[in-house]
Amino acid sequence: xxxxxxxPDEPSGPFPSPPSTIExxxxxxxxxQAPGELTTDLxxxxxMYDRFDPTDRAQGIPPTGEDRIRNWLETxxxxxxxxxxxxxxxxxxxxxxxxxxxxxxxxxxAMLVPDADDPAAIENNSDIEWELAxxxxxxxxxxxxxxxxxxxxxxxxxxxxxxRVWLTVERWNNPAIALYERVGFEASGTESFEQEMSIRLE
Amino acid sequence: MNVLVGLGGSDESIKTLRQxxxxxxxxxxxxxxxxxxxPESKRSQDEMYEEANALLSEAGxxxxxxxxxGDPGSALVDHAEQGEFDQLVIGGGTLSPMGKIxxxxxxxFVLLNAPTTVKLVR
Numbered sequence: 001x002x003x004x005x006x007x008p009d010e011p012s013g014p015f016p017s018p019p020s021t022i023e024x025x026x027x028x029x030x031x032x033q034a035p036g037e038l039t040t041d042l043x044x045x046x047x048m049y050d051r052f053d054p055t056d057r058a059q060g061i062p063p064t065g066e067d068r069i070r071n072w073l074e075t076x077x078x079x080x081x082x083x084x085x086x087x088x089x090x091x092x093x094x095x096x097x098x099x100x101x102x103x104x105x106x107x108x109x110a111m112l113v114p115d116a117d118d119p120a121a122i123e124n125n126s127d128i129e130w131e132l133a134x135x136x137x138x139x140x141x142x143x144x145x146x147x148x149x150x151x152x153x154x155x156x157x158x159x160x161x162x163x164r165v166w167l168t169v170e171r172w173n174n175p176a177i178a179l180y181e182r183v184g185f186e187a188s189g190t191e192s193f194e195q196e197m198s199i200r201l202e
Numbered sequence: 203m204n205v206l207v208g209l210g211g212s213d214e215s216i217k218t219l220r221q222x223x224x225x226x227x228x229x230x231x232x233x234x235x236x237x238x239x240x241p242e243s244k245r246s247q248d249e250m251y252e253e254a255n256a257l258l259s260e261a262g263x264x265x266x267x268x269x270x271x272g273d274p275g276s277a278l279v280d281h282a283e284q285g286e287f288d289q290l291v292i293g294g295g296t297l298s299p300m301g302k303i304x305x306x307x308x309x310x311f312v313l314l315n316a317p318t319t320v321k322l323v324r
Contacts, residue, residue, distance in 0.1 A: 059302035072301055113299045131300045168302060192307040 005129060005188055005198055007164055012184030013202035015155035018083055024143035029088040031104070032149060034156045038077040041084055041106070046070050048106040053138045058170055059194060062135065079119035081112040081130070081160060083153045085145060108145055110134035110153040112165060125161040132167040150183055158201045165201065168194040204232045207291040208270075208278040208312070211243025211250045214293040218323040219254055222291050223261045233265035236281055238274035240308075275311030287318050294322030 018034040035041045049062040049069045057064075063072050085108035112130040114122060122128055132153070136146045157165060167185070169176045171193060180197050189196035207222045209215040219235065226233045235258075237251045245253065251269060258265055270277040282290045292312055295305040305322075313320055 059298075059304065061301050076300065111300075115299045131298055131302075133300050133302070168298065168304060190307050192310040193305050194302075 005164075005166055005196070007166075007188065007198045007200045008184070008186045009200075011163075011200045011202040013154065013158055015151045015158060015183075015201075017155040017159055018152045020148075020152060021088065022145075022148050024140070024145050024148075026143050028140075028143070029090065030107070030140075030145055030148070031086045031088050032083055032152045033086070034081075034083050034152075038073065038080055038082045038111070041082075042070070042073060042077065044106045045084065045109055046073060048109060048137060049073075049135070051137060052135060056135075056138065058173070059168065061133065076111070076113050079114050079122070081153075081157055081162065083110050083149055083156055085109070085136075085140075085149050087140070107140045108134070108136040108149050110149045112153065112157055112162065115166075126163040129164045129166055130157065130162050132165050146179055147182065150179065154183065154199070154201060163201050164198065166196060166198040168196050171195045203229070203288045204234075204286055205289050205291060206234045206236060206278075206282050206285065206287045206318075208236045208238055208274070209250055209254065210238050210240040210274060210293070210308070211245035211247065212293070212296075213244065214296055215243075215245075215250065216253065216257075218291065218293040219257055221323050223257060223263050223265075226263055226265070227261060233263065234285070234287070235265055235267045236270045236278055237268070238278060238308075239269075239271050240274050275308040275315070278308075279312055279315045279317075282316055282318055289319045289321055290316050291321045291323060294324040 018032050021029055021031045024030050046069050050066050052062055054064050063069055084106055086104040087107045088104045112132050115129045115131055116122060134150055185197040185199045187195060188198040209219055235254050237247055239247050254267055270281055295303045298304055
């Protein structure tokens with residue numbers, strides 16, 4: 001992690017802060033929230049990843065199988081910054097059997113994980129770099145949710161003082177690269193199978 | 203089998219060497235260890251050479267140990283091409299803080315250019 005990553009000179013933003021409710025291109029109400037800590041919503045997020053089609057995995061994540069998913073999320077949950085999207089059921093199609101689960105299922109998740117050897121010792125979020133990942137369940141892809149969720153994650157990140165965010169994306173994943181470029185990410189670092197990109201926040 | 207393992211100076215390289223030595227002991231492969239020139243690594247080429255030597259002595263394994271100068275991917279593939287190797291072994295990538303597998307440009311070059319089977323060690 002000692003390698004210096006390049007960041008754009010110009011900051012990007014401002015981005016919207018959660019919570020928000022947006023309507024996706026299919027007319028579905030999608031609620032975007034930032035949980036205080038992922039641990040409080042862990043079960044619902046594990047369930048989302050358990051439903052995630054493994055053909056859309058990237059660079060080994062998410063893992064498959066509930067235990068491995070839970071283990072992966074628990075490892076990164078504590079120090080991470082998260083936004084979660086729920087599909088809010090319309091009043092006329094609430095499933096009475098689901099009872100307490102009236103907030104709807106988690107259908108997308110985006111997070112930032114600190115790039116630090118000792119995350120617990122972080123004093124200022126602006127001191128370190130944060131790695132981004134975003135996953136949208138297959139049935140909710142290509143409806144604009146990813147763009148909204150990504151912008152809200154960056155808005156939330158800015159609110160908590162994060163300035164430098166990076167990610168890697170498989171070099172042939174043009175839709176994802178286009179999405180990242182739209183919000184202000186620029187290619188950085190060496191290209192190999194994965195493309196590294198970075199953004200500086202206001 | 204005649205095996206060539208290429209090492210930079212990272213912790214990943216140490217893991218790759220340990221696993222390859224274990225495998226050599228199990229199946230009696232012929233092993234050549236090439237220590238590459240990667241100035242940005244945690245360990246210098248000399249340090250990695252010494253560490254590889256120590257690991258070999260510790261395991262009681264006989265292997266050829268060489269230093270390769272120049273661009274690491276190219277030097278390694280060239281060395282594999284010159285010799286009679288059946289398999290080239292390199293590290294299988296690092297994990298990002300998120301847990302993403304990352305393969306660097308050297309790995310990509312070796313995979314796309316090596317004439318032999320390539321093994322990535324995880």
